[in-house]
Amino acid sequence: MEYRFSDRVSNLKPSAIREIFKYASDPEVVSLSAGNPSPDAFPAxxxxxxxxxxxxxxxxxxxxxxxxxxxxxxxxxxxxxxxxxxxxxxxxxxxxxxxxxxxxxxxxxxxxxxxxxxxxxxxxxxxxxxxxxxxxxxxxxxxxxxxxxxxxxxxxxxxxxxxxxxxxxxxxxxxxxxxxxxxxxxxxxxxxxxxxxxxxxxxxxxxxxxxxxxxxxxxxxxxxxxxxxxxxxxxxxxxxxxxxxxxxxxxxxxxxxxxxxxxxxxxxxxxxxxxxxxxxxxxYDFNAHLARLREIYTKKAEFCMNLLDKFCAPAITYHKIDGGLFIWCDLPDSIDMPTFCKKAVENKVCVVPGNAFLTDENEKCQSFRINFSTPTDEQLEKGIKILGEIANSWS
The missing domain is CATH 3.40.640.10 (Type I PLP-dependent aspartate aminotransferase-like (Major domain))
Known part of the structure; x- marks a missing residue:
């Protein structure tokens, strides 16, 4: 049977982030692509x-x-x-x-x-x-x-x-x-x-x-x-x-x-x-809970930015943050961003290509997004080190 979809959805594509999750489900893959809270953050x-x-x-x-x-x-x-x-x-x-x-x-x-x-x-x-x-x-x-x-x-x-x-x-x-x-x-x-x-x-x-x-x-x-x-x-x-x-x-x-x-x-x-x-x-003390979350994420954000400084410079630059769960990273024009993200996946690291966040996904973009809240410190260090090695050895 030929399925005829509505005009509203016929041109929609799956979420790039959800598609990346398919790779991230591999236990050997370091996922820097999700936006999930830290496992330590839940008031279970x-x-x-x-x-x-x-x-x-x-x-x-x-x-x-x-x-x-x-x-x-x-x-x-x-x-x-x-x-x-x-x-x-x-x-x-x-x-x-x-x-x-x-x-x-x-x-x-x-x-x-x-x-x-x-x-x-x-x-x-x-x-x-x-x-x-x-x-x-x-x-x-x-x-x-x-x-x-x-x-x-x-x-x-x-x-x-x-x-x-x-x-x-x-x-x-x-x-x-x-x-x-x-x-x-x-x-x-x-x-x-x-x-x-x-x-x-x-x-x-x-x-x-x-x-x-x-x-x-x-x-x-x-x-x-x-x-x-x-x-x-x-x-x-x-x-x-x-x-x-x-x-x-x-x-x-x-x-x-x-x-x-x-x-x-x-x-x-x-x-x-x-x-x-x-x-x-x-x-319960909601403000105290928020303060605890800020403490958790402050440490993780600072750790992540220190890793980016240590392993990714000079090829990868990034925008320092005052809060939230994400860091936006930039590549030089000499590095093709989509190819870089594919190489990262091949090396068991998932990031989100920047063009996924644009109103025109075909527009050229030299950026990608990483998340630091979900991975462990060990995973963060492993994943960011791999990203730095790929970018700094680019030819």
């Missing part, structure tokens, strides 16, 4: 305690259907937490609990983007979000990421050239994949441009709590007095990605449409997971 004991208690004393509350908007105590907790800790959210906003932050991208695309309309994205940007926008036949327009965030001049040029732009998608903190943090000055300018051109901002912030150094920078959503910012937060990097709990803070009219879309998607997010997240935030 606390999750077990919370789960045992509710399943013993009130199991139906987490096993029965629930409301699409999300577990009410968690929504209330997050409203208070985000307002008090980050000045994020107002009386004009509401909060939706979603099945991971990826679902926020999907629901926003479904609710807001018509076929052919433009989403302006950082270049590079997170492949999962790019593929979601592509699945709704959006036109992607990339804006160069500079050391302090997306280029403001390029952003305004893109807005002028694309009057049908609907969204500006940004990951302002420890951006995936570049590791760059957008300055506060640029955040204000991005907000001003969005307001000027009548475009919404989709602010994706899964890594904001994982700052190792430097000053805290307020969220773009904290500037939102005009109802133009949709904020995506997540527990994937600070509690557990497997639980699939994220949250979207957005203007109430958008919230109402996202709820309707979610009802046709998965009815509601896993209630047990939502319950665990709420109990963990309210009955």
């Amino acid at each position: 004991k606390e999750i077990a305690e919370i789960s045992a208690e509710v399943l013993k004393n009130d199991p139906i509350s987490v096993l029965q259907y629930s409301v699409s908007e999300g577990y009410t105590p968690l929504r209330n907790t997050l409203k208070e937490y985000m307002k008090n800790e980050h000045n994020t959210g107002s009386d004009s906003d509401d909060i939706l609990i979603t099945t991971g932050a990826q679902q926020i991208m999907d629901l926003c695309s479904k609710a807001l983007i018509n076929e052919g309309e433009v989403v302006i994205c950082e270049a590079p940007s997170f492949i999962g979000s790019l593929n979601t926008f592509r699945s709704y036949n959006a036109k992607l327009v990339g804006v160069k990421v500079e050391p302090d965030g997306m280029s403001i001049d390029e952003l305004e040029n893109a807005l002028k050239a694309n009057p049908n732009a609907k969204l500006i998608y940004t990951i302002p903190n420890f951006q995936n994949p570049s590791g760059v943090t957008m300055s506060f000055e640029k955040r204000k300018k991005v907000y001003e441009l969005a307001k000027k051109y009548g475009v919404l901002i989709l602010e994706d912030n899964p890594y904001g709590d994982l700052r190792y150094s430097g000053e805290y920078v307020p969220n773009i959503k904290s500037l939102d007095t005009d109802g133009i910012v949709i904020y995506a937060g997540s527990f994937s990097k600070v509690i557990s990605p497997g639980m699939r709990v994220a949250y979207c803070i957005c203007p109430k009219p958008i919230f109402q449409k996202l709820v309707v879309c979610k009802q046709g998607n998965d009815v509601h997010t896993n209630i047990w997971s939502q319950y665990v997240c709420n109990e963990f935030i309210t009955k």
Whole structure:
């Protein structure tokens, strides 16, 4: 039988990262490609305690259907937490609990983007979000990421050239994949441009709590007095990605449409997971847990950057980071990046080719992304040493 796929998916390709995972499953391969939290980062004991208690004393509350908007105590907790800790959210906003932050991208695309309309994205940007926008036949327009965030001049040029732009998608903190943090000055300018051109901002912030150094920078959503910012937060990097709990803070009219879309998607997010997240935030020391995560990742990030200095210079350069889970590495023009990544796989090391994160995957790219949170120190040293040997012996 000849299968006829919808126009939305006929040209979609599998995620480059997920394809690389097939190689990374080999126990002999050092995977520097994943974005998984460190195995030491999970509050497994606390999750077990919370789960045992509710399943013993009130199991139906987490096993029965629930409301699409999300577990009410968690929504209330997050409203208070985000307002008090980050000045994020107002009386004009509401909060939706979603099945991971990826679902926020999907629901926003479904609710807001018509076929052919433009989403302006950082270049590079997170492949999962790019593929979601592509699945709704959006036109992607990339804006160069500079050391302090997306280029403001390029952003305004893109807005002028694309009057049908609907969204500006940004990951302002420890951006995936570049590791760059957008300055506060640029955040204000991005907000001003969005307001000027009548475009919404989709602010994706899964890594904001994982700052190792430097000053805290307020969220773009904290500037939102005009109802133009949709904020995506997540527990994937600070509690557990497997639980699939994220949250979207957005203007109430958008919230109402996202709820309707979610009802046709998965009815509601896993209630047990939502319950665990709420109990963990309210009955355990959540800030102490975040401090422990920062300690873990600070050591791993510094160790990784020291290895890059030791084994990879001068052929491989990289961008120093103040937080997050990723380091963006650059190759000289004399080294073909796709061939380099293939050679790395042949030598049992997986990294992600940089072009996978571009709005145009055929565009020339000399960069690749590595992750340091998942591998052990021994694996990191082995993998980075191999990368350095390949690059520095290139001919």
